[in-house]
Amino acid sequence: MSNNQETLLKVENLCQYFGFNRAVDDVSFEVKKGEVFGLVGESGCGKTTTGRSIIKLYNITSGSIYFKGIRISAGIRSYQEQMKTAKAEYAEKVKNTADPAEKALLKGELDAIITNCKKEIKRARFDQKNCDKEFSKQMVLAVKTKYQALLSRASETELAALKAEYKDELRKARKTKLVTQIQMIFQDPIASLDPRMTVREIISEGLIIRGERNKKVIDEKVYEMLELVGLVREHASRYPHEFSGGQRQRIGVARAIIMNPELIIADEPVSALDVSIQAQVINLLNDLRHSLGLTILFIAHDLSVVKYFSDRIGVMYYGKMVELTTSDELFKNPLHPYTKSLLSAIPLPDPIYEKNRKRIVYNRLAEHDYSVNKPSLREVAPGHFVECNDEEFEKYKALLSAQD
């Protein structure tokens, strides 16, 4: 993977709090176009929450998410906190000075910070709400310019048909949402399909919501998708319960790719499947990725599968990203102790090795001393990020250079 690729998704300082529970805490990463980015970690570490925040199933607490350069999600907590601390600092400083001129100066500084923050909050709220509107406006404009040129050139006979088409396209463009270009595949193929809808209804639902009314077009698309994921046309009129687990997951995949997405968030798509069927679904996703040029955010806990499938991997631990690098590098030179513990837990099909395998236990308290020097995500080697403080940073660097 070359570095100068277009960034499709950018997550900046994402925080997602549920009350006091910091499910995701200050996570930043980028996903390049066409790559598979794996997110791993134990259950409850916030990887699914990250995925769901990106697709706007939650209103994020703080931070921003950019998709194709457009901010689709923004939180306001950090600005509120900034204002709070500024006010407290101001009060502290005012207490200590008697000089009215300096007081006025401080007041001015505070006001500047507050207006700035308020502006940011306003902007964040606006982006959060209106990112889709902006996008559909652009789409409408594109359709208008395209058809106005066509209409002006059109002959009498074509005009009526063209006008109808124009109207239809315009309606669809108005309904288009940016976020529909991100689609999700869910973990449980049984729970994520409505048992009372036929496969055709399930797969076409998104298209209909987007404004497609032509039944023929819808059917054609559904058939195309079914064939793409390895099912046959006849399956369209069946109900989900008539399918096996692997086939159900294929339906989930078809439902996602019919929207012609650029980014797919696959949330543990193979965890609930048998090993043999798991291989079928992974192969399918791999084929689709190459043929459709998909970008995939792959969330899973099975490290062998993630290693096999992903280009880059981010390791999460209790809401924090602790290590982020290419998948080969991660398995070759794991630096963070949590990553090491995670890797030591992978079972391999080798009884002799397995009987001697020792799992490394990770204890955050015993492992690091962050009482003085706070950690942050730093680039230890090009493209290899690890959460560490100054002291550990040097240690990891030395470790890496010693291995080379």
Next chain:
Amino acid sequence: MENKLHVKDLTISFRTSNGKVQAVRGIDFDLAKGETLAIVGESGSGKSVTSKAILGILAGNSIIEGGEIIYDGKDLLKISEEDFHKIRGDKIAMIFQDPMSSLNPIIKIGKQLTEAMLLKGKARQRESREIFNRYLKTLEKNMIQASAQGNSAKAAELSNKCKSFDKFEYKHLELENKYNVAHESATQAVADIEDILFEISKNAFSDGAYRIKSLKSMALASVNDWVVSGKKAEELVAFAQPLPALFSRAKKSGDYAELVSNIEKINAILKDAVALAQPNFFAMGYYLTFSGKNELPKQPVEELNVTLRKYLDDNFMLSFIEDAKQALIYSANVSKKEMLEAISLLNENKKVYQQEILDKKQANSVCQRLTKEVMETIDPLNTKKDSLIYTFGTGLKNEIDKYFGGIVKNAKEIKRYNKQKADYDKRVARGKEPDWKVVPASITDLELAKKNMVHQIERTVAHLETLVTAVDTRDYDAETVALIDFLKANASGVVNKVTKSIAKARAIKLMKEVGISEPRKRYKQYPFEFSGGMRQRIVIAIALAADPDILICDEPTTALDVTIQSQILELINDLKRERQLSIIFITHDLGVVANMADRIAVMYAGKIVEYGTSEDIFYSSAHPYTWALLSSMPDLDTNEKLDAIPGTPPNMIYPPVGDAFAARNKYAMKIDFERQPPMFKISDTHYAATWLLHPDAPKVDPPKTILDRIARMKEKRGVENEQ
């Protein structure tokens, strides 16, 4: 090794609206004590059905068509529901796949954990009492017959001895129980203190008030005559009492120094206490009951043990052991006589089953007589149940039924075949090409059934003969000790009454054992407050609460992530080692069984297609289905496309005539579609059912991915070993 469970020729089907689904088609395996057997296969292969049959919880539409599951000398398929209550959950426990649906959502975790303990506690008490009494009585009877020989005074003395054993054994357990509670609290407190001190030093002490309180109660509970006593006990109480007050003060001021120094003092006392020698309570119980003195001699524990032991040995134990040994020898000789009789009877009647044509009436009546005779050879004082003898009757009867059933079925089958064949030939003669094939007649091999009957008898004779020769060379001293231990264990079952508070303490200990932090807090929570891994741990804890013999794990880690999976597997492995559990581990993921399983059975479409030790399966598997399973999972070095198994498992309403895997098998030969392959023996431990192993079959190597992987693993291991 002692075999715990035998599954023989088990066949189960389900009635559905579309027809009969044949879920399990004649599987055989056995499970030794302390062994893990993994059953691997896709969903729908019948692995869960097998485990449910063992537990007797098959769905209502199931039909058990044949076979037997022998546990503890009983056929689990034939015993009543009443009897099953004593086994299910108590002797054989199960961990289910989905922890959410196997916990009750509206009952707190604590109650769910203790419920069974409280219910089973009473039942177990009754049962232990019953076993204890029965064995003691048998022992007494045998003792009198062996040593008294009509001497009534001697007989009275012997029966008096047994009674006094009964009496002081209870005293012993009472003392030991008290000691155990105190000793355990002390050990626990020491472990807790280590954590608490560590967390305070790291300035990350959480949930403090609660933990300090529990530390205090544990410290106080460790006061006992033999753990912390006298002056030390007073000191301990003095240090432990003010702990909560100290903690609240420390929390306010942020200065933990005083609290830490106090805890360290407690730690010092308890650490010494834990290291103390344990007194011999067995001897002490006898001394206190029969010496007529209420006080023990004032001596250090080691010396006291010697004195008490000597007192016990001189007055009671040596002669009791000698008598018990005599009783054992006597009983063994009685059963030897029975065995010799049984052997001669078996040899005499063998020819009944060797005739050209068997007589049904005669065969059945002889079978009954033989069964009775063989059952009589069982030594009532033997605590281990010999499954070969127990299953003799049912095994022979099964074969007889198969033979006579086969006669009727074969005639029908031949008739059907002839009719179909004629029909087919007629069509072909007319120049048509029928789109169906004549299903070959499935003929029961009558000669084989007869051979099996004779084999059953010969095997039992051989087994009895080895037992007979062993009678004179058995180690009766060791057996006497084992018998006395057995009695002791059952007596403890009677004395250990499970009250609510004991159940709670035990539940909390179990929760800790399965790795749940802050168990006291968790005890009061509902299942939805737990994460998936934690829920699974609770399910394991519930399964272990009854201290089972056999644990069936039905995909216990499928819903969990790697770290938790690895922890749970380690946990199961540790528990297996500690408790000598036998485990049946059911999974679809071959990857997880590599470090778990001693033996692996691969199931497909209701049949075991391959079984062997885990080394056999991973390094030299022979069945194409095993190859497919192995090559469809990625490992850390896989880069090429995965070999997914094409298609889906067959519809078991119409099971295929030949090898069930043939349709998805790229190595399938013509014969695979026509006849089912038998189990071919590869080595003593390794068997596989595939025609590829037939001497006439072409040589086929396993897929390249597997060979590459094995080579890669070997290389890696080699490198690691050198380092």
